[in-house]
Amino acid sequence: MKRFGVVVFAVGALTSACSGGSSGPRHPVTVFAAASLNNVFAAMKQPFESAHRTYSLTFSFAGSQQLVSQLEQGAKADAIATADRATMDRVPKRGPHPPPRVFAENRLVIAVRPSNPEGIRGLADLGRPGLRVVLAAPAVPAGRYARDALGRARVTVSPVSLEDNVEGVVTKVALGEADAGVVYATDTTGGRGVYSVAIPDDENVRAEYLADPLPFGSERDGGQAFVDFLVSARGQQVLHRFGFLPAPTS
Amino acid sequence: MSRRPPAAVLVFAGVALLFLVLPVIGLLERAPWSGLAHQLTAHDVRTAVGLSLLTSACAAALALLLGAPLAWVLARVEFPGKAAVRAIALLPLVLPPVVGGVALLLALGRNGFVGSWLAHLGIALPFTTAGAVVAELFVALPFAVITVEAGVRALDERLEEAAATLGAGPYLTLRRVVLPALAPSLGAAAALCWARALGEFGATITFAGNLPGRTQTLPLAVYLELQSRPGVAVLLSLILLALSIAVLFLMRGRWLAPRR
Numbered sequence: 001m002k003r004f005g006v007v008v009f010a011v012g013a014l015t016s017a018c019s020g021g022s023s024g025p026r027h028p029v030t031v032f033a034a035a036s037l038n039n040v041f042a043a044m045k046q047p048f049e050s051a052h053r054t055y056s057l058t059f060s061f062a063g064s065q066q067l068v069s070q071l072e073q074g075a076k077a078d079a080i081a082t083a084d085r086a087t088m089d090r091v092p093k094r095g096p097h098p099p100p101r102v103f104a105e106n107r108l109v110i111a112v113r114p115s116n117p118e119g120i121r122g123l124a125d126l127g128r129p130g131l132r133v134v135l136a137a138p139a140v141p142a143g144r145y146a147r148d149a150l151g152r153a154r155v156t157v158s159p160v161s162l163e164d165n166v167e168g169v170v171t172k173v174a175l176g177e178a179d180a181g182v183v184y185a186t187d188t189t190g191g192r193g194v195y196s197v198a199i200p201d202d203e204n205v206r207a208e209y210l211a212d213p214l215p216f217g218s219e220r221d222g223g224q225a226f227v228d229f230l231v232s233a234r235g236q237q238v239l240h241r242f243g244f245l246p247a248p249t250s
Numbered sequence: 251m252s253r254r255p256p257a258a259v260l261v262f263a264g265v266a267l268l269f270l271v272l273p274v275i276g277l278l279e280r281a282p283w284s285g286l287a288h289q290l291t292a293h294d295v296r297t298a299v300g301l302s303l304l305t306s307a308c309a310a311a312l313a314l315l316l317g318a319p320l321a322w323v324l325a326r327v328e329f330p331g332k333a334a335v336r337a338i339a340l341l342p343l344v345l346p347p348v349v350g351g352v353a354l355l356l357a358l359g360r361n362g363f364v365g366s367w368l369a370h371l372g373i374a375l376p377f378t379t380a381g382a383v384v385a386e387l388f389v390a391l392p393f394a395v396i397t398v399e400a401g402v403r404a405l406d407e408r409l410e411e412a413a414a415t416l417g418a419g420p421y422l423t424l425r426r427v428v429l430p431a432l433a434p435s436l437g438a439a440a441a442l443c444w445a446r447a448l449g450e451f452g453a454t455i456t457f458a459g460n461l462p463g464r465t466q467t468l469p470l471a472v473y474l475e476l477q478s479r480p481g482v483a484v485l486l487s488l489i490l491l492a493l494s495i496a497v498l499f500l501m502r503g504r505w506l507a508p509r510r
Contacts, residue, residue: 161459
């Protein structure tokens with residue numbers, strides 16, 4: 001019996017070692033964020049943590065729809081930031097609370113290979129036969145926005161691949177495997193290895209980013225603090241630096 | 251005669267069995283049994299199943315065609331650097347499939363050192379059904395090599411010598427003596443390669459992309475549908491589970507028979 005106890009203890013120690021355990025006096029705050037927020041949120045970690053010395057931020061980036069399905073399956077997070085409202089509305093029920101806040105906006109552009117060898121000048125060119133166009137899948141916010149924009153421009157595109165997040169679209173163009181993809185304006189900056197072709201306002205769409213604290217993690221207050229930080233002057237400054245547009249003042 | 255095993259061994263063995271069986275129960279428990287027949291005939295489900303059957307069959311056939319000769323060489327020919335060749339042949343077994351997909355993209359993609367040359371010939375693999383087959387072939391090939399190599403090693407070399415002394419040329423010997431004797435190994439290799447190709451995910455989504463009807467095989471469809479239509483994901487998973495059980499059933503003599 002004594003030996004059995006040792007085994008149980010060893011198994012317990014192993015599993016807690018595998019799941020990370022605690023690290024220092026800071027409380028870990030987990031934020032689920034849309035893939036297109038990867039760079040800007042990484043740049044928020046340091047200013048947020050120096051403003052809130054009791055918290056340490058951890059991000060999980062994926063397509064917004066994927067984050068929501070992870071929450072549906074019981075994933076633990078203290079806040080979520082999605083790239084559209086429809087996906088935010090799918091976040092599992094969590095009692096009465098104030099509506100999610102829009103903290104930034106984004107516009108779409110066409111990502112093309114460096115120097116634009118195909119000479120793409122607008123959405124209309126994406127319907128060209130033989131052109132390899134990659135879009136985000138329809139369930140991904142970026143994919144839904146891209147379809148809206150193509151619909152406005154009355155262009156029919158036969159994509160060669162439907163990626164499960166917008167970063168996948170950028171990568172396929174950057175590797176030169178795809179000729180063009182419809183992505184967020186902020187995805188083409190900062191040495192991603194793609195050029196961007198602007199989409200005029202009458203064909204473009206407004207992508208809105210929403211953030212909401214979640215009760216599923218252990219640090220709901222930390223989640224709230226992060227959401228507050230996003231709409232604060234400091235947070236907005238960082239978002240602006242990465243090319244995001246300010247949320248409309250209501 | 252059987253001995254009573256120590257209690258701790260039984261406990262761990264039981265935990266292992268539970269660990270393996272619980273996910274399957276989870277899948278069966280959430281299965282949409284009522285609308286199953288209706289959903290099975292839905293267009294997108296049929297598309298993914300059809301594409302998966304096609305690509306995995308092609309990949310398994312190619313794996314045998316290319317893997318069996320390599321296995322024969324490894325079993326019967328002595329040459330310097332043989333250990334390195336075997337290591338290369340088995341690399342995809344231990345390489346994460348998504349790394350395999352990246353590697354394929356960098357070699358066979360439009361800008362890759364082989365792919366740019368293929369592009370001149372008008373052959374493009376990424377984002378095509380052929381690309382999905384290539385990704386599946388990459389991960390399945392080692393299974394053909396190890397299975398057939400073991401089969402060749404178990405063959406009695408004197409049979410081939412006898413055929414030769416009776417005047418049979420190397421090709422006649424291969425066709426009439428070696429291949430029939432290897433049939434069980436070839437069958438096992440085909441089943442293994444097919445099962446591995448059918449389940450391939452990482453290399454496929456990385457190298458071939460994801461487009462329903464062209465490169466979206468069953469595992470890709472499961473992964474993506476789980477984000478929007480979990481019911482469909484469960485249904486597609488059931489199909490894969492049924493196919494896997496079918497492989498186990500076909501291979502029961504080889505894998506499930508008691509070992510001595």
